[in-house]
Amino acid sequence: MLHYPTKYLSSKQAYKFLSGSIIPRPIAWVTTLNQEHETINAAPFSFFNAAASEIPLVTLSILRRNGEIKDTARNIIETNELVIHLVNDQVVESMNQTAASLKSDQSEIILNKIETTVSKSVTVPGIKAAPIRMEGRLHQYVPVKNHEDQIITDLFIVEITDFYFDEAIFDQKNEYILPETFNPIARLAGNTYAHIRDLFDLKRPD
Numbered sequence: 001m002l003h004y005p006t007k008y009l010s011s012k013q014a015y016k017f018l019s020g021s022i023i024p025r026p027i028a029w030v031t032t033l034n035q036e037h038e039t040i041n042a043a044p045f046s047f048f049n050a051a052a053s054e055i056p057l058v059t060l061s062i063l064r065r066n067g068e069i070k071d072t073a074r075n076i077i078e079t080n081e082l083v084i085h086l087v088n089d090q091v092v093e094s095m096n097q098t099a100a101s102l103k104s105d106q107s108e109i110i111l112n113k114i115e116t117t118v119s120k121s122v123t124v125p126g127i128k129a130a131p132i133r134m135e136g137r138l139h140q141y142v143p144v145k146n147h148e149d150q151i152i153t154d155l156f157i158v159e160i161t162d163f164y165f166d167e168a169i170f171d172q173k174n175e176y177i178l179p180e181t182f183n184p185i186a187r188l189a190g191n192t193y194a195h196i197r198d199l200f201d202l203k204r205p206d
Helices: 011-021 071-079 092-097
Strands: 028-034 039-045 048-052 057-063 081-086 132-145 151-165 185-187 193-195
Touching (some): 028 057, 039 057, 039 071, 057 132, 071 081, 071 132, 071 151, 081 151
Antiparallel strands (some): 028 039, 028 081, 048 057, 057 151, 132 151
């Protein structure tokens, strides 16, 4: 086994090792509202997962770049609202375009002509074409700091208020998401993405 003590790693190496090892990762395609400019921001993040089900909670980590907070993180802190979308082949190109760095007063939604839909529980709209979307409110914000007490990541625990599923990917009788029909896009490392293939069942022990 190759051994790398983390105290000798650069932040770039640490990111490469994390993003290359923890795969596949789901993509949270997030819309938020910039109140100052009244623009809708859209951006994808893959440091994202479920956190609890008694209250439906998810976690979203937004890494800072050179110490600078990203627009999505700032918008969530200011409004406490967001909409999270899951990504499949139908929206992957649009999702990728919203990863571009824009000024805070520019909207990825307008620039890329992405159709939105009105939300029920939050002010920020959702992306109409996404196969799954979740309206959410901020449950807890954790500014993650380095050893020098500088914020390096904005960690959000988000309470989901509303779920929306494309009828084609959802078994209404059993209330199951159909993974093979959903066919989500997963994030790997660098510019690489993947599909879920070769599903199998494994019975858990009692």
